[in-house]
Amino acid sequence: MEEREVRIGKLEQLKAMGIDPYGKVLRNIEPIAKIRQAADGDTCSTMARVTNIRQHGKLTFADLKDFTGKLQLSFRKDALGDKYDFLKKFIDVGDVIYVTGSMYHTGRGELTLDVMDFVLQSKCLRPLPEKWHGVRDPEVRYRQRYLDLIIDDDSKERFRKRSAMIKAIRELLWDKGFVEVETPILQPIPSGASARPFVTHHNALDIDLYLRIAPELYLKRLVVGGIHRVFELGKNFRNEGIDQNHNPEFTMLELYQTPGDYEDMMQVAEDIIMAAASVCDNNGSINFKGMDVHFERPFERITFKDAFRKYANLEWDDINTLEKTTAIIKDKGLEMTKTSTWANAIQKLFDELVQPNLINPTFVIDYPVAISPLAKRKTDEPDFVYRFELFVAGMEMGNAFSELQDPFDQKSRFEEQMKLKESGEEEVILMDEDFVTALEYGLPPTGGLGIGIDRLIMLLTESENIKDVILFPTLRPKVEEATETIESTN
Known part of the structure; x- marks a missing residue:
């Protein structure tokens, strides 16, 4: 069964249990960047997207990310009871959850929120690209910027x-x-x-x-x-x-x-x-x-005329008429794509011979x-x-x-x-x-x-x-929506 279908199955189970998979708003949260400034023992609450889950029996670690940063979470069976089983069964990478807990540092020095309670806020029905691959296709990155921002x-x-x-x-x-x-x-x-x-x-x-x-x-x-x-x-x-x-x-x-x-x-x-x-x-x-x-x-400042002298070895008298500029354009193997006027020709010479040198x-x-x-x-x-x-x-x-x-x-x-x-x-x-x-x-x-x-x-x-x-650049429309090919995480 495809992972999306598995997740939709979980969605239906939650609804049957009377649990709203798109939960009510919970306020009094802080952005992760601010939480990362908290001291050990401080109680903090936030809401963000789960981007990684690492299960170790009765202890599970997860990463939570919002626009301001990333935070490690720890979930303990002895602290959460039945809710720990709910976590293992229903929470997937990509879900948006609310968490509250106490700050501490692990033995490896990683700042971590020891979760005392959590609430599902939005069920993610499509698997995210693997973090080590990210969104590989630039077209997908530009068309589905939300994926790009989640992963990259x-x-x-x-x-x-x-x-x-x-x-x-x-x-x-x-x-x-x-x-x-x-x-x-x-x-x-x-x-x-x-x-x-x-x-x-x-x-x-x-x-x-x-x-x-x-x-x-x-x-x-x-x-x-x-x-x-x-x-x-x-x-x-x-x-x-x-x-x-x-x-x-x-x-x-x-x-x-x-x-x-x-x-x-x-x-x-x-x-x-x-x-x-x-x-x-x-x-x-x-x-x-x-x-x-x-x-x-x-x-630096340089006049238009001096720029030609310095970077193109051309004096102004060499380029001050349409005939002269046209001859140089031809000699340089350049192609005029606009109307043949002196204004267009001198601009073409500047664009090709001068501008690339202005670092x-x-x-x-x-x-x-x-x-x-x-x-x-x-x-x-x-x-x-x-x-x-x-x-x-x-x-x-x-x-x-x-x-x-x-x-x-x-x-x-x-x-x-x-x-x-x-x-x-x-x-x-x-x-x-x-x-x-x-x-x-x-x-x-x-x-x-x-x-x-x-x-x-x-x-x-x-x-x-x-x-x-540009968050949403101009792109040629596709008949079918671009979607990222997701490699199996199994």
Whole structure:
């Protein structure tokens, strides 16, 4: 008989005995992490999942795990009487139980709860994967995250750190006087970034709406409205490919500050990275995909032009036209997948020849205006803008501007983007007339910053795939639910 059928049989026996296998709530419990701080002799109660049972006649040891940690339990026949027989007959690995007892250390020094009473809280009907194998199939790990969290302590620790990092970032910004807000997920114009949106239809209004690709234009409206320090930490959606660094639904932090510019944003970016890194006990160094990365302030700064000179041995005059960049792309054996424009070509060269070399945290500053439609022009170089991107371990981690304030310049750049769209370019920043109107009311000198939270957590937890730091990543649906093949524990 399959183990699931055996467990269902136990479930029916419990019901026939008048025992609820999905017990009533029992309060006054403590998380395991707190119980582990108790002294010998202290009485403690908790509720968690049984992950291991080791029977020795009239003495049984078990492991109990919750999101905060693991605790050994001891059950003694002489202390529990008939309930000890109930334990041996009805409690399986995977069951959730309530326990209360007295803390002590075994002869081997293991902190243990000597159980005085226990209550079944939820019967587990499917056997768990063996702990020494875990959830082997990555597809199952991503589709059945609950199994992954039950079995894999490393995975659980990653998500604990994710929560702690987000908390640290929020507290840092609150301490700096930023106001946290929420802007629309459904937007009539998917603007604020160069990306393809997801589209849906609102029946009552009979209009198409788009999942937001960025909250930027709404947040800058709020700066115009007088919220001088504002941030949003939430989901963005981009209809793009899926790979180790990209998920169509991702978490983004965007913030805006006035008075401020991109110099201020470099300081804030460093503060955010270091606040998140403080959650991980890594002494300011990590190894990510074989790269040793060191977090030391101030982060390196290099101009967009100098980065080409340093890492690609290319002077700006070598790449400042479409013809020149196209020739280099061909010479390097690279392939253009986007519309043949200079903006796309120079970005392609940067992505392939420069970005992989940016290992330690590096601000690449002063980008061409052609690839920065929302940033303020440099006073001394009007073909360039006050913009930086932050790179670590060859990944883009953040993007920031001194924000464009001039409504006429902004409208002109929107119009240039729309011309590109008409020529076949799919990823452009769309015209938003209301945002231009907002600028006409006066945007003070403002710095803006966006940081990809999922990539930051990937980096700091040394996780090579973005799916490993998103609880429920986007996956192709399966006709049949993925299930883990369980090896016999007999």
